[in-house]
Amino acid sequence: xxxxxxxxxxxxxxxxxxxxxxxxxxxxxxxxxxxxxxxxxxxxxxxxxxxxxxxxxxxxxxxxxxxxxxxxxxxxxxxxxxxxxxxxxxxxxxxxxxxxxxxxxxxxxxxxxxxxxxxxxxxxxxxxxxxxxxxxxxxxxxxxxxxxxxxxxxxxxxxxxxxxxxxxxxxxxxxxxxxxxxxxxxxxxxxxxxxxxxxxxxxxxxxxxxxxxxxxxxxxxxxxxxxxxxxxxxxxxxxxxxxxxxxxxxxxxxxxxxxxxxxxxxxxxxxxxxxxxxxxxxxxxxxxxxxxxxxxxxxxxxxxxxxxxxxxxxxxxxxxxxxxxxx
Amino acid sequence: xxxxxxxxxxxxxxxxxxxxxxxxxxxxxxxxxxxxxxxxxxxxxxxxxxxxxxxxxxxxxxxxxxxxxxxxxxxxxxxxxxxxxxxxxxxxxxxxxxxxxxxxxxxxxxxxxxxxxxxxxxxxxxxxxxxxxxxxxxxxxxxxxxxxxxxxxxxxxxxxxxxxxxxxxxxxxxxxxxxxxxxxxxxxxxxxxxxxxxxxxxxxxxxxxxxxxxxxxxxxxxxxxxxxxxxxxxxxxxxxxxxxxxxxxxxxxxxxxxxxxxxxxxxxxxxxxxxxxxxxxxxxxxxxxxxxxxxxxxxxxxxxxxxxxxxxxxxxxxxxxxxxxxxxxxxxxxxxxxxxxxxxxxxxxxxxxxxxxxxxxxxxxxxxxxxxxxxxxxxxxxxxxxxxxxxxxxxxxxxxxxxxxxxxxxxxxxxxxxxxxxxxxxxxxxxxxxxxxxxxxxxxxxxxxxxxxxxxxxxxxxxxxxxxxxxxxxxxxxxxxxxxxxxxxxxxxxxxxxxxxxxxxxxxxxxxxxxxxxxxxxxxxxxx
Numbered sequence: 001x002x003x004x005x006x007x008x009x010x011x012x013x014x015x016x017x018x019x020x021x022x023x024x025x026x027x028x029x030x031x032x033x034x035x036x037x038x039x040x041x042x043x044x045x046x047x048x049x050x051x052x053x054x055x056x057x058x059x060x061x062x063x064x065x066x067x068x069x070x071x072x073x074x075x076x077x078x079x080x081x082x083x084x085x086x087x088x089x090x091x092x093x094x095x096x097x098x099x100x101x102x103x104x105x106x107x108x109x110x111x112x113x114x115x116x117x118x119x120x121x122x123x124x125x126x127x128x129x130x131x132x133x134x135x136x137x138x139x140x141x142x143x144x145x146x147x148x149x150x151x152x153x154x155x156x157x158x159x160x161x162x163x164x165x166x167x168x169x170x171x172x173x174x175x176x177x178x179x180x181x182x183x184x185x186x187x188x189x190x191x192x193x194x195x196x197x198x199x200x201x202x203x204x205x206x207x208x209x210x211x212x213x214x215x216x217x218x219x220x221x222x223x224x225x226x227x228x229x230x231x232x233x234x235x236x237x238x239x240x241x242x243x244x245x246x247x248x249x250x251x252x253x254x255x256x257x258x259x260x261x262x263x264x265x266x267x268x269x270x271x272x273x274x275x276x277x278x279x280x281x282x283x284x285x286x287x288x289x290x291x292x293x294x295x296x297x298x299x300x301x302x303x304x305x306x307x308x309x310x311x312x313x314x315x316x317x318x319x320x321x322x323x324x325x326x327x
Numbered sequence: 328x329x330x331x332x333x334x335x336x337x338x339x340x341x342x343x344x345x346x347x348x349x350x351x352x353x354x355x356x357x358x359x360x361x362x363x364x365x366x367x368x369x370x371x372x373x374x375x376x377x378x379x380x381x382x383x384x385x386x387x388x389x390x391x392x393x394x395x396x397x398x399x400x401x402x403x404x405x406x407x408x409x410x411x412x413x414x415x416x417x418x419x420x421x422x423x424x425x426x427x428x429x430x431x432x433x434x435x436x437x438x439x440x441x442x443x444x445x446x447x448x449x450x451x452x453x454x455x456x457x458x459x460x461x462x463x464x465x466x467x468x469x470x471x472x473x474x475x476x477x478x479x480x481x482x483x484x485x486x487x488x489x490x491x492x493x494x495x496x497x498x499x500x501x502x503x504x505x506x507x508x509x510x511x512x513x514x515x516x517x518x519x520x521x522x523x524x525x526x527x528x529x530x531x532x533x534x535x536x537x538x539x540x541x542x543x544x545x546x547x548x549x550x551x552x553x554x555x556x557x558x559x560x561x562x563x564x565x566x567x568x569x570x571x572x573x574x575x576x577x578x579x580x581x582x583x584x585x586x587x588x589x590x591x592x593x594x595x596x597x598x599x600x601x602x603x604x605x606x607x608x609x610x611x612x613x614x615x616x617x618x619x620x621x622x623x624x625x626x627x628x629x630x631x632x633x634x635x636x637x638x639x640x641x642x643x644x645x646x647x648x649x650x651x652x653x654x655x656x657x658x659x660x661x662x663x664x665x666x667x668x669x670x671x672x673x674x675x676x677x678x679x680x681x682x683x684x685x686x687x688x689x690x691x692x693x694x695x696x697x698x699x700x701x702x703x704x705x706x707x708x709x710x711x712x713x714x715x716x717x718x719x720x721x722x723x724x725x726x727x728x729x730x731x732x733x734x735x736x737x738x739x740x741x742x743x744x745x746x747x748x749x750x751x752x753x754x755x756x757x758x759x760x761x762x763x764x765x766x767x768x769x770x771x772x773x774x775x776x777x778x779x780x781x782x783x784x785x786x787x788x789x790x791x792x793x794x795x796x797x798x799x800x801x802x803x804x805x806x807x808x809x810x811x812x813x814x815x816x817x818x819x820x821x822x823x824x825x826x827x828x829x830x831x832x833x834x835x836x837x838x839x840x841x842x843x844x845x846x847x848x849x850x851x852x853x854x855x
Contacts, residue, residue, distance in 0.1 A: 030731055030732055031733075031734065031735030031736070032735040032738075033448075035734040035735045035738055037372070037448035038448065038449040039373040039374075039449045040749070040762065040776045041453065041752075041762050041775065042373075042449065042450075042453055042775065043769055043770075043775050044769030044772075044775070046449075046450055046452065047769075049450065049452075050447070050448055050449060050450065053445070053447060053448070054448060078446060080448055081365045081372075081448065082365050082366060082522055083368075083371060083445075083446045083447075083448075093523075148553060148557070151557045151561070152557070155557065156557065156560045159561065159562075162561070163557045163558050163561045164547070164549065164557070164563060165524075165525075266554065267551060267553065268554070269548070269549050271521070271524040275523065279363060279523065279550070282700070282730070282731055
């Protein structure tokens, strides 16, 4: 376990280093942020001053070196646009995104897995077919469209839910969260459902497929033959065995929901970090882009680690040390 | 993706639904803005959305009315004593939000702070730099000396907002953002700033300019056009700026909303790359072979390219009438504009004739470059222009890109035919002629945004004379003359002036402005 963790950590640092360099290079190649930031009427002196103030007067590699040496001290630079430390800007926005992502995943898991089980156990019944048909909609309707329709129905037409923003927040362990207030719940409902829809459909299909495969397995037949209750057969023998691929997918999807909830965030003006990333790319605000991706990669690495640990919990045959050695 | 969102914005407005009852308390209002506010520090980032929003909290010596004409702000009057000396009389009895009285000391300290804001991505020093010496005559009289005649000084100082001396000397950008230093003389006091999300203000009841109709104003940042319209429809905000053109027709036919619009100070124009006599990027003969010289150097070609564009059609069809065909850099009610200049008439046959005279009877081939996320309908305008050119015998391809990529390349001279936009914040045409069309000389601040490197010595001479003429009437005549020379020589091709739009819920009225500013001070209840 310890060796596994250390090896993982080393790999992760390498990933972070390579990624930061690629992003640095990429943003450098897109364009010059001074062109977008400086007032167009500014003269040459002002342009030179702004370029120097942002540290852009140095060669690319030197700029990267400066970034690295500061990063080693925990300073990921200041936003060109806001003059606020990039990491602070991101951490201010991240709780909102995490909250939205977790709410969406909770919705997707609590609805998706049971529906998938039902559809997998009764594939030819009306309800099984209806669930599968519904999941096709969840898959194929573009999320920005669904978001706008939700706003149109629930905010504009019915006037039940607010169309944008985060609403009232309360502090939970020093982090502002909105799901503990009624106003906050009203605000998060639509974006969370919007974001959950695709993941929900994915989980329905995945669970259904695995379930259908599992019910044909000998051990399930044997459990049935033994006279175990349906509940125990499904809950223990089927569900536990199909959970490994589902946990993998949930882990991967959670990462992508956190990193790329951008469309939902911009439609509902949800003050999360995805919107921050897009705005920063449009402004070529390199410190924010680099810091954001570093944070996201770190989150991905963390989630993958948790998923690996969960494997060993779910399936005693998986040993982390052995898994790492095999790689 | 964004374009699809715009299309859906239209769908949203189409829905025949009554707006939910505005959850609007008396004397409280929420306004949806289209762009992020990057700081509360008024000297950190010279950016139009910031300047607009911060005008609620802070004030300059010289303010502007809805047509950008200069009006007294914290100064009650100003005059040039001689070519190099200006005297400003300051307003008496004005108090900052913290209660300290406003005097000349605050002005001096503010101007001293302006060039020294750390990490400023676009400094206001451009405006205070001409001042080489400042003298306080008494607490309400101040004298500025400039090294060279600088007629635009009052206009320039209109962009610099005054803060109290104690704050100017010590406060950092963070202090402004947190609200600690966000203390001005304006009609509203700072309450809260959340980057990329909202800015909240409350009324300053002791304001020298009289009482405002609002106790509390919340500005919400809603960069997505569809989300902005949805927020208005659902009553979450009571006003939005920059209504997407596709939603204008629907909103204006809905009794629950009022629309306000006004031609803006932003012109959409074309620069024709004239950096090299021989070649120009992305322009070739029709068979792809290089041309023997740069056709854009020939005034006949430039004229032809201008008259081959049907400006009326672009304004009517693409801009849904929210644009006015342009003849110069500003609509002709602004200072320094010439009433003699009219938008060139659409004449594809005449254009063909001129091209033939210039030695291109069969036209040539070129690529039109433009942005696709910066100006209203920018990519559609580029496509329309390409089609007009095919009627005049020119093969035109279109390539549009995000502004983050575009402007860097345009400045480097990578493009031949480039569509750009320009807003004249000073409200007078001289400064724009100087930035866009004067011969490129960045050290002197001439032609700093002349991406075409167009150069016309006759025009330069008239303009340079105008820029040092202290007499307002005489200078205006000179600027008009300069504009006529350069527009008749097609130094650039003006397309149209954007019309900015605001939408409010019923019961509110917005007085639109040419500078595209969205000010709560201009939003008034229409009365019961």
